[in-house]
Amino acid sequence: MVRMFIAFLCAVIGATLVGTVIQTQFNLAELTALSVDIDMSTRMATILHDLLHFGPVFALILTPTLLIAFIVARVLSHLMPKFERAWFIIGGGVGLACAFSIVDSLAPMPTLIAANRTLLGFLLMSATGAFAGWIFDRLWHPQPQELAEELPQ
Amino acid sequence: MKQFIISLCLVLSTTSAALAGTARTEVVANNLNFPWSVAELPEGGFLVTERSGQLVFVSQTGDKHHVEIDLPDLYATAQAGLFEVMLTPDFMTSRELVLSYSCGTEKANNTCVIRAKLSLQPPYSLLDTQNIFTALPKKEGAAHYGARMTWLPDDTLLIALGDGFVYREQAQKLDNHLGKIVRITRNGEVPEDNPFTHSKAPEIFSYGHRNVQGLIYDSERDAIWQHEHGPKGGDELNKIVKGGNYGWPIATFGIDYTGAKVSPFRELPGIKPPLYQWTPSLAPAGLALYEGDLLVTHLAGKRLQRLRLVDEQWQLEGEYLQDLNARLRAVYVAPSGRILVLTDSAEGQLLQVSFED
Numbered sequence: 001m002v003r004m005f006i007a008f009l010c011a012v013i014g015a016t017l018v019g020t021v022i023q024t025q026f027n028l029a030e031l032t033a034l035s036v037d038i039d040m041s042t043r044m045a046t047i048l049h050d051l052l053h054f055g056p057v058f059a060l061i062l063t064p065t066l067l068i069a070f071i072v073a074r075v076l077s078h079l080m081p082k083f084e085r086a087w088f089i090i091g092g093g094v095g096l097a098c099a100f101s102i103v104d105s106l107a108p109m110p111t112l113i114a115a116n117r118t119l120l121g122f123l124l125m126s127a128t129g130a131f132a133g134w135i136f137d138r139l140w141h142p143q144p145q146e147l148a149e150e151l152p153q
Numbered sequence: 154m155k156q157f158i159i160s161l162c163l164v165l166s167t168t169s170a171a172l173a174g175t176a177r178t179e180v181v182a183n184n185l186n187f188p189w190s191v192a193e194l195p196e197g198g199f200l201v202t203e204r205s206g207q208l209v210f211v212s213q214t215g216d217k218h219h220v221e222i223d224l225p226d227l228y229a230t231a232q233a234g235l236f237e238v239m240l241t242p243d244f245m246t247s248r249e250l251v252l253s254y255s256c257g258t259e260k261a262n263n264t265c266v267i268r269a270k271l272s273l274q275p276p277y278s279l280l281d282t283q284n285i286f287t288a289l290p291k292k293e294g295a296a297h298y299g300a301r302m303t304w305l306p307d308d309t310l311l312i313a314l315g316d317g318f319v320y321r322e323q324a325q326k327l328d329n330h331l332g333k334i335v336r337i338t339r340n341g342e343v344p345e346d347n348p349f350t351h352s353k354a355p356e357i358f359s360y361g362h363r364n365v366q367g368l369i370y371d372s373e374r375d376a377i378w379q380h381e382h383g384p385k386g387g388d389e390l391n392k393i394v395k396g397g398n399y400g401w402p403i404a405t406f407g408i409d410y411t412g413a414k415v416s417p418f419r420e421l422p423g424i425k426p427p428l429y430q431w432t433p434s435l436a437p438a439g440l441a442l443y444e445g446d447l448l449v450t451h452l453a454g455k456r457l458q459r460l461r462l463v464d465e466q467w468q469l470e471g472e473y474l475q476d477l478n479a480r481l482r483a484v485y486v487a488p489s490g491r492i493l494v495l496t497d498s499a500e501g502q503l504l505q506v507s508f509e510d
Contacts (some may be wrong), residue, residue, distance in 0.1 A: 020318050023413060031416055034325050038417065046417045051414030108231070110294035110319045113411055119320050 007139035013068060015092075015132035017051070018058045022124050023058075026115035058113075061099055068133050071094025073133065076095045080137060088133035096129025097122070168252060175509045176457065176473035178494070182211040185501040190237040193487035195245055196274075201503060202252070202494070204234035210277050211503060221278035226256040226265070228295070229299035233262065236300035241268075242308055248273065249339075251310065253300040261291035263330070264298045264314055268339060277356030285341030289353070292317045297364040298439070299334075301440075303377070305370055308457075309336050309344050311358060313365030313379065320431070321402040324361050332362045332401060334379070334393060341464025344408075348396035361399040361424065367449065368393075378447060380440055384415060386432035389423045389424065390447070390460070390467060400424040406432050429460065429467040439483035443492060446470060450481035452497055457481060457506065474506070 024047050028038055038046075073091035077084035084129040100122065103112050138146065177506040187204040194200060199211045206219040206229045227235065233255035241249040248270050255411060256265035266286040267482055297315030316324045316332035324332025328351050335356035336347055341467065343355045351357070367380040377393040387407025391399055404421045408414055420426050431437065435454025447460040447467065455478060460471040474494070475483065482497035484506075492506040 027415065028411060028417075030322050031403055034322060034403055036416075036418070036421070042417045046414050049417075050413045053408065055412075057411045109296060109410065112416075114321075114409060114413065116321075 004140055007136045008066070008070070010139055011092075011132040011136035012059055012062050014135045015062050015066075015096075015128040016055050018131055019058050019125055019128035020055045021047055021060075023054065023113060023115035023121075024127065026118070026121045026124075030114075041058050061103060061131065062096070062129070065095045065099040065129065066092060066136070069129065069133070070136060073137075085134070085137050085143070088137040089130045090133070092133030092136070093126050093130030096132075097126035099129075100126065156471045166221075174286060177507050177509055178477070179505045180215075181493070181505050182215050182503040183500065185209065185217075185495070185503060186499055187234075187497060188482060188501040188503065189235065189497040190483055191485055191493050191495060191503060192238045192240050192250065193485075193489060193493070194240075194271075194489065195488070198272075198275075198495070198501065200234045200238050200250070202238045203501075204236070205229050206235045206254075208235065208238065208252070208279070210275060212275075218276055220276075222252075222269075222273075222281060223279070224252075224254060224256075224267070228255045228257050228259070228262045230259075231295035232298060233295040236264075236298065237302050239302050239304070251302060253298075253302060253312065253338075254285065255295070256301075258293050259295070260293050262293075262295070263288040263291050263317075264300050264312070266302070266310075266312055266341075268341075280458070283341075285339070286312060286335070286356070287333075288312075288314050288339055290329055292320055292329075292331070294319060297382075299362070299365040301365055301368040303334070303368045303370045305377075306372065306375075307344075308355075309338055311336050311368060311370075311377065313362070313368045313381075315364040316362070316401065318364075322401075323334050323365070324363065324401045325398075325403060327360065329352050329359060330354055330356065330383055330438070332360060333357045334359045334362060334365065334368070336483055351385055354383050354385060358395060359393050359397045359399060361397075361401045361403075363401040364407075366436075366438045368372050369440050369442055369447075373444055373445065378440060378442075380437045381431070383430070384409050385412075386434055388431035388434045388437055389427035390429035390437075391427055391447075397425045398423060402405065406435070438497070439481065439485070439495070441484045445488050448484045448486070448492065450484040450494060452480045452482065455480055457494060459486060459508075471508075473508075 069091040073087040076087040189202045192200045201209045208222045236253040269282040271433045286491035296318035299313035301317040349357045364382040384407040387405045397450040403419045403426045438448035449458045456475045457473040459471040460467045480497035483495045485493045494504045496502045
């Protein structure tokens with residue numbers, strides 16, 4: 001149970017970090033496309049700002065989404081255990097894509113997260129859910145070859 | 154009528170605590186469905202737009218009648234709908250007025266402006282309706298239309314437009330109307346001395362705006378004052394000049410609703426910085442000139458602010474109407490000198506405000 005909790009926590013934190021950096025790059029890319037010069041220190045300061053301010057909001061979206069997605073993935077892995085890792089990866093990705101769509105339909109603005117305005121941004125941001133699925137299953141049920149020692153029987 | 158008399162008898166004695174005075178309000182009309190703008194008629198009474206699409210005549214005694222209006226392409230939902238009604242400078246002789254509204258469909262809409270003639274006497278109707286401007290491109294969603302308007306001394310019309318929320322970068326591009334203030338003649342033609350000449354958007358007067366909700370010409374100072382909504386913080390008061398770039402979204406004091414930076418820059422070379430800015434946002438949604446001061450109503454901020462120009466800087470002079478606890482959609486100083494305020498709700502009110510300095 002503790003292992004599961006830690007794996008889940010790592011999945012949320014990992015996806016939050018990666019997703020935040022992705023959305024920052026999309027926002028800054030839109031500005032550079034408008035001929036705005038952004039030096040490295042400004043870029044890093046923006047990433048740090050977004051980790052502190054956007055990160056918690058994204059984690060708030062990720063947590064319930066991954067909880068539901070991983071329960072579904074667990075059920076599917078019971079049916080087809082051979083594909084457990086894939087179910088968690090797919091579950092995280094599809095779950096987050098659905099969550100974005102639900103949030104956008106409920107929020108007053110058409111698209112809550114600016115990076116999701118383009119298809120590429122939407123796919124990459126959703127992929128952070130898949131990354132979370134990989135982290136979770138990797139830590140919760142590591143495959144034998146992923147461990148230095150053998151799994152307890 | 155009974156309701157109006159009761160309301161008038163009550164004469165809300167809302168003496169608001171303020172920085173520099175108090176204000177008194179009287180209810181002119183009740184039960185207006187999300188009223189957006191008001192225009193005082195020279196023969197008495199008011200025209201009020203309701204966002205859902207009705208144009209309402211309110212008599213001086215508070216009686217209401219719907220004005221017959223034909224807008225087949227009206228798109229009314231969320232922030233979209235019927236916006237500003239404004240009389241032409243020669244209304245006394247021409248009986249013409251302009252109306253801004255969102256036109257199109259959920260998938261393809263933007264801000265439109267029509268010019269029409271008001272019939273001579275009640276029950277009023279609009280005649281000879283003619284489209285004089287359509288903001289392009291038509292875009293998806295029902296957010297950020299701008300739609301405030303003002304006349305300039307040369308009888309050209311300024312129309313404020315929004316960025317459509319998800320199209321914010323378009324506010325920096327001069328080939329479209331998103332996030333711009335445009336200038337046209339009363340017939341919808343492009344004045345020869347407009348600053349930009351792109352064939353797709355020769356109407357542009359200034360750019361880099363997010364969602365302009367206040368626009369007024371100050372004849373004494375020969376200045377155009379404007380305010381616009383920032384995202385989370387960064388609501389701006391600007392002095393609009395021909396060809397000016399006001400920065401959205403490359404320079405802003407606000408951040409996105411998610412907490413993310415829209416831009417790392419608050420100021421940039423070539424960008425006109427705001428003369429006054431509201432952080433956190435109060436959502437300014439109306440702008441009027443009163444004895445040289447600016448009156449600003451706020452939606453989220455639920456107050457009327459009075460700003461005064463001191464040493465070339467706008468300073469907060471007083472705050473009023475906070476005890477109404479109402480979102481305030483608009484403020485006007487009518488030709489008669491009356492200060493009119495609209496509250497923003499399904500049971501909105503038209504209020505007359507007087508300061509007790």
